Amino acid sequence: MTVKIVTDTLSDITGDLTDEIGVNVVPLYVRFGERIYRDRVDITSEEFYRRLVTEAVLPSTTQPTPNDFYQVYEQLAESTDEILVITVSSKLSGTFQSAAQAISMMEGRTTKIEVVDSGCVAMTLGLPVIATASQAANGTGLAELAEYARGACRRTHLVAYFDTLKYLAKGGRIGKAQGLLGSMLSVKPILTLREGEMAPLTRVRSKSAGMDYLLNAVARKPELLAVEHCTTPEDADGLAARLRQAYPDVPIYRSVISPVIGTYSGPGAVAVSILEAE
Amino acid sequence: MTIQTQTLAGQQLRDMFDAAASWLEKSSSDIDALNVFPVPDGDTGTNMMLTMRSTMEEAFRAPDHSATGVAAAMARGALMGARGNSGVILSQIWRGLARGLEGKDDFNAEDLAEALKQASEVAYNGVSNPVEGTMLTVIRDAAAAARKKVDEGVTDIIEVLETTVEAAADSVAQTPNLLRVLKDAGVVDAGGQGVYTILDGALRYLRGETELMRLRKPQIIVSELPHAAAAPPVSQADEVPFGYCTEFLLKGEKLDPEAMKKRLLRKGESLIVVGDDSAVRIHIHTLTPGAILQYAAKLGTMHQVSVRNMDEQHQDFLEMQKERQPTTDTAVIAIASGEGLIDVFGSLGAAATVPGGQTMNPSTKDILQVVEATPSANVIILPNNKNIINTAKQVQELTEKQVCVVPTRTIPQGVVALLAFDYEADFKANAEIMEKALSSVVTIEITQAVRAAKINGTKIKRKQPIGLMDGELIAVGDTHLAVIKQLLGRLAMEKYEVVTIYHGADADTEEVETINRSIAEQYPNVQVELIKGGQPHYSYIISVE
Numbered sequence: 001m002t003v004k005i006v007t008d009t010l011s012d013i014t015g016d017l018t019d020e021i022g023v024n025v026v027p028l029y030v031r032f033g034e035r036i037y038r039d040r041v042d043i044t045s046e047e048f049y050r051r052l053v054t055e056a057v058l059p060s061t062t063q064p065t066p067n068d069f070y071q072v073y074e075q076l077a078e079s080t081d082e083i084l085v086i087t088v089s090s091k092l093s094g095t096f097q098s099a100a101q102a103i104s105m106m107e108g109r110t111t112k113i114e115v116v117d118s119g120c121v122a123m124t125l126g127l128p129v130i131a132t133a134s135q136a137a138n139g140t141g142l143a144e145l146a147e148y149a150r151g152a153c154r155r156t157h158l159v160a161y162f163d164t165l166k167y168l169a170k171g172g173r174i175g176k177a178q179g180l181l182g183s184m185l186s187v188k189p190i191l192t193l194r195e196g197e198m199a200p201l202t203r204v205r206s207k208s209a210g211m212d213y214l215l216n217a218v219a220r221k222p223e224l225l226a227v228e229h230c231t232t233p234e235d236a237d238g239l240a241a242r243l244r245q246a247y248p249d250v251p252i253y254r255s256v257i258s259p260v261i262g263t264y265s266g267p268g269a270v271a272v273s274i275l276e277a278e
Numbered sequence: 279m280t281i282q283t284q285t286l287a288g289q290q291l292r293d294m295f296d297a298a299a300s301w302l303e304k305s306s307s308d309i310d311a312l313n314v315f316p317v318p319d320g321d322t323g324t325n326m327m328l329t330m331r332s333t334m335e336e337a338f339r340a341p342d343h344s345a346t347g348v349a350a351a352m353a354r355g356a357l358m359g360a361r362g363n364s365g366v367i368l369s370q371i372w373r374g375l376a377r378g379l380e381g382k383d384d385f386n387a388e389d390l391a392e393a394l395k396q397a398s399e400v401a402y403n404g405v406s407n408p409v410e411g412t413m414l415t416v417i418r419d420a421a422a423a424a425r426k427k428v429d430e431g432v433t434d435i436i437e438v439l440e441t442t443v444e445a446a447a448d449s450v451a452q453t454p455n456l457l458r459v460l461k462d463a464g465v466v467d468a469g470g471q472g473v474y475t476i477l478d479g480a481l482r483y484l485r486g487e488t489e490l491m492r493l494r495k496p497q498i499i500v501s502e503l504p505h506a507a508a509a510p511p512v513s514q515a516d517e518v519p520f521g522y523c524t525e526f527l528l529k530g531e532k533l534d535p536e537a538m539k540k541r542l543l544r545k546g547e548s549l550i551v552v553g554d555d556s557a558v559r560i561h562i563h564t565l566t567p568g569a570i571l572q573y574a575a576k577l578g579t580m581h582q583v584s585v586r587n588m589d590e591q592h593q594d595f596l597e598m599q600k601e602r603q604p605t606t607d608t609a610v611i612a613i614a615s616g617e618g619l620i621d622v623f624g625s626l627g628a629a630a631t632v633p634g635g636q637t638m639n640p641s642t643k644d645i646l647q648v649v650e651a652t653p654s655a656n657v658i659i660l661p662n663n664k665n666i667i668n669t670a671k672q673v674q675e676l677t678e679k680q681v682c683v684v685p686t687r688t689i690p691q692g693v694v695a696l697l698a699f700d701y702e703a704d705f706k707a708n709a710e711i712m713e714k715a716l717s718s719v720v721t722i723e724i725t726q727a728v729r730a731a732k733i734n735g736t737k738i739k740r741k742q743p744i745g746l747m748d749g750e751l752i753a754v755g756d757t758h759l760a761v762i763k764q765l766l767g768r769l770a771m772e773k774y775e776v777v778t779i780y781h782g783a784d785a786d787t788e789e790v791e792t793i794n795r796s797i798a799e800q801y802p803n804v805q806v807e808l809i810k811g812g813q814p815h816y817s818y819i820i821s822v823e
Contacts, residue, residue, distance in 0.1 A: 060490065062489075062490070063493075094493050169500040181464075181500055183625045183626055184618075184621055184622045184625040184626075184809060185622065185625075185626070185693070185697075185778060185807060185809065186805075186807060187626075187697060192702070199701065199702075200701045201700060201701055201702060202697070202698060202699060202700050202701065203626075203697045203699075204697070205694075205697065205775070205776045205823050206775040206776055206805070206823070208775060209718075209775070209823075
């Protein structure tokens with residue numbers, strides 16, 4: 001029996017991609033005022049970003065409940081005896097805790113479940129999930145698969161272009177990127193993720209210079225690549241096309257940055273995730 | 279349905295500020311990091327947190343569970359346990375709040391607004407020399423917002439508090455505008471941030487966001503103001519000792535805080551004397567702590583006596599500042615003149631600027647001094663003028679530090695080099711990245727001919743506008759605009775995206791606008807940015823990227 005893989009919506013694995021690679025994705029929650037939505041189940045990305053810009057109150061986000069994970073485990077337990085859960089970085093969300101707590105709810109089941117804290121987010125989480133899913137399809141066992149997933153998470157990097165630091169600052173997640181604020185010239189930050197915190201890489205003056213930077217950021221040999229956008233699919237499509245030319249043999253995934261992350265990135269952000277070859 | 283809260287009882291008052299204390303605690307190290315010496319207090323976040331602990335311990339001990347009982351206990355606990363300048367002012371805020379809630383079993387929005395007003399007034403009165411742009415300003419603005427909301431007829435306490443917290447956040451963001459040291463350091467006031475965090479914590483508790491408070495950290499308000507340029511380094515000679523931060527609690531009978539305040543006023547700086555006839559807390563920065571303690575010993579018994587050497591604190595502060603920097607040990611020093619240009623380099627992260635430029639080349643010694651004064655072991659110098667490159671290179675021989683000169687020949691080259699700085703690359707790699715970036719910019723400089731001349735067959739009259747492209751004199755015309763148009767016409771403008779115009783000290787405001795409009799109209803695909811460079815000599819420096 002193959003190991004079943006579970007992740008959360010912060011992996012940005014949604015829609016057709018979910019079925020294509022055969023994983024189960026548990027949604028986080030997004031709250032605008034008093035309405036609560038399941039990430040990309042009850043609210044589309046488009047709707048979310050439209051409201052992010054127009055509404056005065058910033059949305060807040062909440063992890064899935066242990067019960068949300070329990071329901072998925074129960075359902076999977078009908079067809080498998082081993083489940084591997086790969087969650088968004090525990091530094092960014094309590095999702096890992098919920099996934100782990102849900103194991104204790106599995107009374108009377110012998111299903112083995114392991115939860116891996118990826119330390120990643122967005123497609124930097126999505127790519128290791130995709131790689132791990134294809135390993136699972138080869139029949140790899142749970143323990144070995146969990147080890148593989150941890151290794152894959154260490155091999156991924158995120159390089160992101162932000163149109164503005166406003167949302168990161170408002171959301172209180174500015175961290176080391178604070179040094180990039182307050183510039184007298186209009187500049188666009190290029191950021192990466194370090195230990196769950198956005199950290200500065202450099203600055204550019206224009207979006208196209210930003211796209212050039214993201215293209216060149218894919219330096220070492222990539223195994224998988226992903227390009228994501230918030231509100232500007234044309235930017236991400238253009239970048240993906242250039243990457244395809246530069247790396248014709250590397251699978252390149254296209255996705256949309258989760259609204260949960262979009263709260264901090266703001267509209268206009270474009271991100272590249274790189275899974276380096278072993 | 280929205281939750282409405284018309285009145286709150288004493289226990290809720292206690293619980294909301296208890297939640298606020300925990301909320302503050304999560305943020306205390308972040309608030310510590312906001313400190314700007316020599317603004318009093320090396321560790322505002324920690325001091326406020328410890329003061330809040332003492333405040334709430336007393337509140338939980340209080341036998342009287344009415345609002346007035348809880349508030350009085352909080353004020354007492356705060357006074358007994360106040361730490362540091364910020365802690366003492368915070369204790370005054372609770373004292374004012376208690377005064378405002380006196381005689382009330384529970385309280386409504388109107389009472390809250392009144393209590394906040396009292397809190398602000400008592401806080402101001404406790405300080406011998408109130409400074410704006412500090413926690414005093416923040417509590418006053420917050421109280422004013424609460425008052426206004428109540429006057430609009432709002433009776434829901436949560437709604438009033440929401441407005442109060444928002445006003446506090448805005449006020450915190452404004453603090454750098456009111457206090458120069460904050461602006462120079464590019465931070466908001468730490469004490470003000472603390473006040474905001476406490477109010478925010480109380481509000482979140484009332485909104486029932488306890489789960490969220492467990493997982494999240496309070497937001498540190500960020501001011502979007504441009505940072506001021508790094509101040510030029512001061513020479514070693516004018517280092518003034520900061521003296522001793524002296525604090526204690528005085529207990530006795532018939533104590534007279536007002537008389538004590540008058541007596542101590544001339545003994546030091548940042549004096550705060552607060553309390554009542556049985557307990558008084560004193561905080562002062564003085565060069566003679568002994569004299570203060572001797573005076574106080576005659577009046578009563580001293581408790582929690584603390585005398586700290588602020589020069590040592592300053593050292594610790596410098597160390598901490600270093601830790602706050604991004605993970606790089608490379609400092610960039612730019613050479614520029616003109617207030618605006620110096621600010622541009624400062625706002626983009628240059629550690630320091632050396633004054634200098636065309637016709638005012640700095641000496642090797644000038645640059646060396648600044649290099650030595652920079653706390654980093656690795657320094658990259660941007661000369662921003664072809665005549666300064668060699669002078670800057672001399673510095674390499676004269677210092678123990680690793681110094682690299684990125685040969686920027688113009689201001690725009692200096693700006694693109696600094697922008698390309700990679701926060702995760704090491705010193706050598708950064709110097710390479712920055713040098714590589716130089717080719718991405720074209721520099722146009724507009725000035726006036728100092729004498730008549732003939733260049734490339736064109737006659738130039740004295741004082742006629744002339745234009746240089748990447749250092750070469752290639753255009754002459756009757757107006758600045760005409761010269762700029764000629765030069766831009768030589769470039770394949772469809773390839774470029776951003777045109778930045780730094781106008782000089784002598785530029786005419788109307789002309790600047792005309793040039794700005796004209797470029798924007800002729801090249802609609804480029805983004806035109808206007809910056810007051812304030813540079814001498816060049817009427818305009820234009821960067822085309």
